[in-house]
Amino acid sequence: MAKDSVSKEAEQRDSGAAGRSCSRSFRAGAETDDAAQDRLEAGELARLIDRAAHAALARMTLGLSPAALWSAWSDWGLHLAASPGKQMELAAKAARKQARLWHYATRCGTVGHRHTPACIEPLAQDSRFSGEAWQRPPYNLIYQNFLLTQQWWHNATTGISGLSRQHENSVSFAARQILDMFSPSNYLATNPEVLERTVEERGANLLRGWQAFLDDWQRALVGQPPAGTEDFRVGENLATTPGKVVLQNRLIELIQYEPVTGTVHPEPVLIVPAWIMKYYILDLGAQNSLVRWLVAQGYTVFMVSWKNPDGDDRDLGMADYRRLGVMEALDAVQEITGADRLHGVGYCLGGTLLQIAAAAMARDGDDRLATMTLLAAQADFSEAGELMLFINESQVAFLEDMMWSEGYLASEQMAGAFQLLRSNDLIWSRLQREYLLGEKAPMFDLMAWNADATRMPYRMHSEYLRRLFLDNDLSMGNYHVDGRAVALSDIRMPIFAVGTETDHVAPWRSAYKVQLLTESDVTFVLTSGGHNAGIVSEPGHPRRHYRIRETLRSEPYLDPENWLLAAERNEGSWWTAWGDWLARRSGAPVAPPPMGSRTFPPLMDAPGSYVLQE
Secondary structure (H helix, E strand, O other), X not given: OHHHHHHHHHHHHHHHHHHHHHHHHHHHHXXXXXXXXXXXXXXXXXXXXXXXXXXXXXXXXOOOOHHHHHHHHHHHHHHHHOOHHHHHHHHHHHHHHHHHHHHHHHHHHHOOHHHOOOOOOOOOOOOOOOOHHHHOOOHHHHHHHHHHHHHHHHHHHOOOOOOOHHHHHHHHHHHHHHHHHOOHHHOHHHOHHHHHHHHHHOOHHHHHHHHHHHHHHHHHHHOOOOOOHHHOOEOOOEOOOOEEEEEEOOOEEEEEEOOXXXXXXXXXXXXXXXXXXXXXXHOOOOOOOHHHHHHHOOOOEEEEEEOOOOHHHOOOOHHXXXXXXXXXXXXXXXXXXXXXXXXXXXXXXXXXXXXXXXXXXXXXXXXXXXXXXXEOOOOOOOOOHHHHHHOOHHHHHHHHHHHHHHOEEXXXXXXXXXXXXXXXXXXXXXXXXXXXXXXOOOOOHHHHHHOOOOOEEHHHHHHHHHHHHHOOHHHHOOOEEOOEEOOHHHOOOOEEEEEEOOOOOOOHHHHOOHHHHOOOXXXXXXXXXXXXXXOOOOOOOOOOEEEEEEEOOOOOOOOHHHHHHHOEEEEOOHHHHHHHHHHHOOOOOEOOOOOOOOOOOOOEEOOOOHHHOO
């Protein structure tokens, strides 16, 4: 009995100790959970404060990250400070440039400026100082000094050992933008052409320029488009090719265009434009509409018209754009026409999205695409030109916080970035012409379209910048669709790819990489013009030319420089070459399909409602 009593007392003590231990553990666990929750809430609150602060700062810096700029300039300054040899070289260059300028000035004073060769010539694309008035003293000395200074700063911001390529490009670009602000061509007192015009017109040019400035300023304050755009109206003298909207979802309207020929090729054409632009750049006026031209060639043409997203669309991502923008449109086109296969066309970002869709379709055994045409489109973003100056971790995170506050990237934000890439042409030369010379450039259809910009959802643009630009996932085989990676090398269909000579958005050498990434027969075209004007290059357009060459998948790779030597140069529009290429890969003409179907009945007349959203 004594043993039993001792045993029971021991069990009770153990049980009590265990109970107290469990109680302490429970209280400690509860305290731990509470502390973890507090830390989580504190961390989330800190993140919200940071995001709000970054978004407010972004509105003042036009979306440029101060941290990214400071990092680039600091990296440049530190490496330059640690490079005495580079410093000596720059000091010697400065002395030589001053000596050249003094020698030039002396010769101008003794033998005359007409008999004195310039000590430095502008770059081929720089026409600011080409006028006769700039060749006379003292303006020849002023612009020569400016060009020498510009050249010295280029030397100062490049070729520094240890400086990263990204920071070197950023600093060199920023220095060029700052110098362009102070170009003598931008100011009345140092621009002889403006001074001569002012004397001739007794200041009337400056009065007109002041009036133009006030008008532009007022329009900018209230968010109105530039003067003259009111003369170009979508559905009246823009986007007038007859058609019907046959599909509408939360992201696109699909337009089917009416046939104008008695028979059509059995393969319809589905065009996927970029969502950064309104689709009607491909359906401008009757004389330069790619859509109208294609319909006249005997094709049934469908066009994706993207919705202009707002804050409610903030969570739409790249997967939604592929599913709602390409795949649902493709299903509708096939159901309406009864075609087994179709021709896919992608422009700019639309071309990137089409390549993603085509790679996923090839992976899954979906062979509904007969051919793919890519217009100024990229898939490898490792050499995406000066636009990459705005793409790094700091800048992308800054943009994400700015978009987070509104749910989208504002249209003027992206337009400003594109203008910076060509500030000499798109900003300063325009200000000189309109505000100093008083010459208001007449509005035309492409300019009116350019003023009709769109927004981009927060999630989609964040994914686009990170997965494609920053990480280059698509070209590396790391881009996932429906949980599995896609590879562009799975694409086997014939490809017609177009690059433009002066493209600052999708440089042609970057677009040319489609030949490295796919296992297709690629016909590559390099056309004169830029990202937009090079594509809108209708037959009969003056001073147009293009180079073209087909590379079969069985042939060895040809680098861009050797391709330039081997490609045949042709005068005129590349549209005709594309038309011949499509015709050779299309079936015998048949009767046109109906407009819409029971599943996809016509909903409204083209151009639809999404394109009218502001």
